[in-house]
Amino acid sequence: MKLIEYADRDMLAIDLANMLAGELESCLFNHDHATLAVPGGSSPGPVFDALSGVGLDWGRVHVLPTDERWVPESHERSNARLIRQRLLTDKAAGGVLVPLYRDGLEPEAALEQIGAALAPNLPLSILLLGMGPDMHTASLFPGAPGLAEALAGKGGPVALLRPESQPDVRVSLTAPVLDGALSKHLLIFGQDKREALERARSLPPEEAPIQAVLSEMTVHWAE
Template identity: 65%
Template structure:
């Protein structure tokens, strides 16, 4: 794991976007397509604003979220909404988006359909993750039902996450899919998350799910 520190969040957004663009360009030199997997939430937004203007063959890039709430794509809590509004615009508007949630269907019922799209693009080319102060990443939460199965090295690509603290079910990529990405980046802000990351380094993944994917990770941090 390598930690990169930045003077401020704006500089982080610019630098990380440039790094990701370079990695995607390199992936496209060697493969017909490249995959970019990104989180929702407010943290990656400024980075998306820069990355979407990168001069890439975006029509050869497949974009998918690390996880998704089971809400319509235009819902204010939808990761898809943020990704479409701030990443899949400008030059990146021609990239193909792979949603994890199909409205009107139980999440368990659509997993095989979505997994059939993910399997051909494994290993993932470029992965960006976020992390909560509880050390969750994607929708792998400490103490959630099914966490052990989602962390297992032979886990299916997707899992359904249900927790008492979340108002809706979520669909998440599992640990082996995330950890197997060719390039892995974690973006965190503030001292509380930096402290949480340091705690996670000495905890098992069952207590700190982010620990399952830290090997070879580049961490980007700003206060």
């Protein structure tokens, strides 16, 4: 794990966006497409804003959420909606969204279809993750029903989780899929999350799911 500290959040957003853009450009130079997996939440928004203004061959960039609430894209809590509004806009408007939600299906019935759509996009080229103070990442919440399956990843590239602290069923990329990304970045703000990350390093993934993906991770932190 490599930790990069920034003077402030604005500088972090700009520098991280430039780093992601450089990795995407390098990937596109060597491959026919690049797969970028990104989180929801408020923290990555400024990174998305900066990255969307970078001139790349966005038509060859496949963007997917690391996890998704089982709600349609029109819903305010949809991560796909956030990605369209904040990342796939401006110069990045031509990027290809690979959604995890399937309209009209129950999540259990959709897993095989989602996995088939993800197969051509794996391994992930570039991964950006967030982390909560409880040390969850994507929708891998400590103690959540479905966590063991998501950590093992034996049922395919996505798993269902039902965190008791959350209002929606979640579908998430599994820990092996997240950890298998060719380049991995973690974005965290504040002293509480930095302390949580330090605690996670000595805990098992069942208690601190972020631990499952920390190998060769670059952590970007600002107060």
